[in-house]
Amino acid sequence: MSRLALLALTACLSVSAMAADVIKGERQETFGDVTVHYNTFNSTFIQPDIAKAAELIRSKNQGVxxxxxxxxxxxxxxxVTGTVKDLTSKTVPLNFKQVTEQGAIYYLAQYPVDQQEVRTFEIKVQTGDKINTINFNQELFPGE
Known part of the structure; x- marks a missing residue:
């Protein structure tokens, strides 16, 4: 991926993260000296050229x-590994891919969003021999 596209993706994700922090409080967990920041949003918030550069599917029915x-x-x-579960307990694995650019490292995964509902996320972050788990619920909406 080109540096410009990744920089734009990072900026987009940072803006989404800041918006989520303002609306719902900061989304982070601290495990000793490691802090995990996370956010999720509909893929339609990503500009088409940025989604293409990051190899993400931009669709009203795809979350990131x-x-x-x-x-x-x-x-x-x-x-980083994880799953997302719907209200019927159907579980979808999250296939994270690492993106490294200009001193930033982040992990992205996509999942389906077919209807408005609350989903349960379980994210496992392994650093060295330590595995930390984050569980959270979020109401999701298909994009427009």
């Missing part, structure tokens, strides 16, 4: 989850 791991103020490499 963004995870970053910070230690001592610096981004760090981790292994």
């Amino acid at each position: 989850i963004n995870v970053s791991v910070i230690k001592a103020g610096q981004p760090m490499v981790a292994s």
